[in-house]
Amino acid sequence: MPELPEVETLASQLREELHDRTIQTVEIRNDSIVTTPRESLLRQIPGRTILRVGRRGKFIRLDLSGALTLWLHLGMTGQLLLFNPSSLKAEEPHVHFKVSFRESPQFLLYRDVRRFGRIALTEGGDLALPERIRRLGREPGEWDGEEFASFLKTRRARIKSLLLDQRVVAGLGNIYTDESLHRAGIHPLRRADRIGRKRLLRLHRAMGEVLREAIHWGGSSIDDYRHLDGGKGEFQRFHRVYSRREERCLQCRALIRQVKISGRTSWFCPKCQR
DNA sequence: GAAGGCCTGGAA
DNA sequence: TTCCAGGCCTTC
Numbered sequence: 001m002p003e004l005p006e007v008e009t010l011a012s013q014l015r016e017e018l019h020d021r022t023i024q025t026v027e028i029r030n031d032s033i034v035t036t037p038r039e040s041l042l043r044q045i046p047g048r049t050i051l052r053v054g055r056r057g058k059f060i061r062l063d064l065s066g067a068l069t070l071w072l073h074l075g076m077t078g079q080l081l082l083f084n085p086s087s088l089k090a091e092e093p094h095v096h097f098k099v100s101f102r103e104s105p106q107f108l109l110y111r112d113v114r115r116f117g118r119i120a121l122t123e124g125g126d127l128a129l130p131e132r133i134r135r136l137g138r139e140p141g142e143w144d145g146e147e148f149a150s151f152l153k154t155r156r157a158r159i160k161s162l163l164l165d166q167r168v169v170a171g172l173g174n175i176y177t178d179e180s181l182h183r184a185g186i187h188p189l190r191r192a193d194r195i196g197r198k199r200l201l202r203l204h205r206a207m208g209e210v211l212r213e214a215i216h217w218g219g220s221s222i223d224d225y226r227h228l229d230g231g232k233g234e235f236q237r238f239h240r241v242y243s244r245r246e247e248r249c250l251q252c253r254a255l256i257r258q259v260k261i262s263g264r265t266s267w268f269c270p271k272c273q274r
Numbered sequence: 275g276a277a278g279g280c281c282t283g284g285a286a
Numbered sequence: 287t288t289c290c291a292g293g294c295c296t297t298c
Contacts, residue, residue, distance in 0.1 A: 032281090032282095
């Protein structure tokens with residue numbers, strides 16, 4: 001599940017590899033993942049230069065010449081892979097989008113087994129963004145600790161639901177909310193307004209630390225997530241609760257438990273998190 | 275504010 | 287055959 005650290009890792013790798021490259025061809029093999037009409041993508045993208053690569057929440061943004069921006073959301077199983085034609089064996093299944101470049105024989109593939117990912121093209125800078133991107137909340141790094149605590153103090157929802165809400169913090173998903181809550185010692189079902197200020201500040205700090213470490217290790221590769229070259233992230237080795245079924249808390253040896261919060265699994269330590 | 279449904283296809 | 291996942295929408 002690509003979340004902020006996975007998307008950030010890919011964005012850095014894309015920046016390294018594709019900055020200043022000019023797109024030669026675009027191939028769309030599956031219309032269901034593009035939210036911009038295919039004719040428009042096919043007409044507008046070829047010939048554009050990649051000026052800047054960035055990230056917003058879980059979206060990768062490629063700023064192209066001509067004030068165009070290509071947005072990529074990897075959904076659950078989306079992968080971006082940069083291939084040399086020489087290293088390509090049989091073409092992989094589930095490739096829905098393919099880009100070639102003027103300066104090199106490499107091509108960029110968007111592969112997505114579940115097809116929950118989306119690709120969109122916007123025009124005119126940040127003025128006319130799609131709803132889904134426009135209503136994203138602040139990046140974790142943009143939240144000041146005190147403001148973060150004060151805001152959560154006004155909310156009655158369960159803390160886990162709020163952290164997952166992209167309008168509150170952009171970029172967190174199931175892995176990093178669970179890991180942040182564990183480090184802060186907060187139970188995922190706890191109502192936000194009933195958490196002490198100090199503990200909310202601790203959550204803010206924990207969130208920053210977890211994300212920083214995860215980016216350092218190239219994200220978490222649990223199932224499908226891969227780097228641009230097909231390699232895996234390493235941060236799953238350092239997960240303290242997420243998906244640690246039947247395992248014990250590294251701090252207190254209690255058995256890691258799971259609860260469902262509106263259909264989503266949360267992992268936590270019943271002793272460390274209250 | 276919470277829960278259920280939808281999309282999709284691989285794993286159990 | 288059932289379950290599951292992220293994001294979004296609808297319904298209660």
